[in-house]
Amino acid sequence: MKKRYIVLLAILALVGLIAVKLVGTYNTLSASQQQVNLALAQVETQYQRRYDLVPNLVNTVKGQANFEQKTLTDVVNARASATNIKLSVDDLSEENLQKLQQAQDGLSGALSRLLMVTENYPSLQSNEAFLNLQAQLEGIENRIAFARDDFNQKVLAFNTLYKTFPNNLFGSILGFKLMPYFQAVSGAQNAPVVDFGN
Numbered sequence: 001m002k003k004r005y006i007v008l009l010a011i012l013a014l015v016g017l018i019a020v021k022l023v024g025t026y027n028t029l030s031a032s033q034q035q036v037n038l039a040l041a042q043v044e045t046q047y048q049r050r051y052d053l054v055p056n057l058v059n060t061v062k063g064q065a066n067f068e069q070k071t072l073t074d075v076v077n078a079r080a081s082a083t084n085i086k087l088s089v090d091d092l093s094e095e096n097l098q099k100l101q102q103a104q105d106g107l108s109g110a111l112s113r114l115l116m117v118t119e120n121y122p123s124l125q126s127n128e129a130f131l132n133l134q135a136q137l138e139g140i141e142n143r144i145a146f147a148r149d150d151f152n153q154k155v156l157a158f159n160t161l162y163k164t165f166p167n168n169l170f171g172s173i174l175g176f177k178l179m180p181y182f183q184a185v186s187g188a189q190n191a192p193v194v195d196f197g198n
Contacts, residue, residue: 025170032158036179037089039151043182046144047082047104053140054079054111057133061118071110071117078103078110094180101182104144111137148182155179 058072082103087096115134118124125131159178162171171177 021166022170022174025167026174029158029162029167029171029174029176032154032161033089033176036092036151036154036158039147039154040087040089040092043144043147043151044086046140046147050107050137050140050144051079051083053133053136054107057111057114057130057137060127060130060133061114061124068117071114075107075110075114078107082107089179092179097180097182108141152181155181 054075058075062072085096085100085103087100115137118130161167162176162178
């Protein structure tokens with residue numbers, strides 16, 4: 001009879017230890033996941049700043065009578081496409097993050113083309129409102145890069161925590177999964193070729 005109680009106590013102690021570890025793992029992974037969620041919200045806040053700036057930039061440029069309408073249309077369409085994609089940690093997958101990033105890269109590309117074309121309009125280059133919007137856009141692009149980097153750091157911390165033993169065993173049981181990173185813009189690995197006519 002005594003032996004039976006000892007075995008029962010040992011089993012209860014083991015179950016208790018596993019339960020405590022499960023709760024600890026859940027709390028730790030949840031806290032780390034919330035950090036990722038906060039970082040993703042910061043990225044989206046910076047995207048929203050850029051979305052809000054685009055109409056002012058387009059309207060300022062539109063004031064030029066002969067400005068290329070296709071370039072303006074591309075920017076407006078890219079903005080509309082980018083604003084349609086929203087993410088949360090719950091639907092954060094490699095595919096969804098890639099869709100978001102492609103839409104944002106499309107907007108960045110359209111804005112870059114717009115700024116390149118504006119170089120052909122000296123009156124725009126001396127327009128104080130345009131120069132102010134251009135400086136704001138540059139600042140926002142820097143904030144976006146910083147927010148993406150912070151997001152990737154939080155994802156790295158979460159994924160590292162998730163992959164360590166015994167979190168890797170309990171994490172999937174508790175419904176957690178590895179999270180994807182923002183990737184560099186395609187072609188960013190290639191250095192630009194500069195030719196000074198030599």
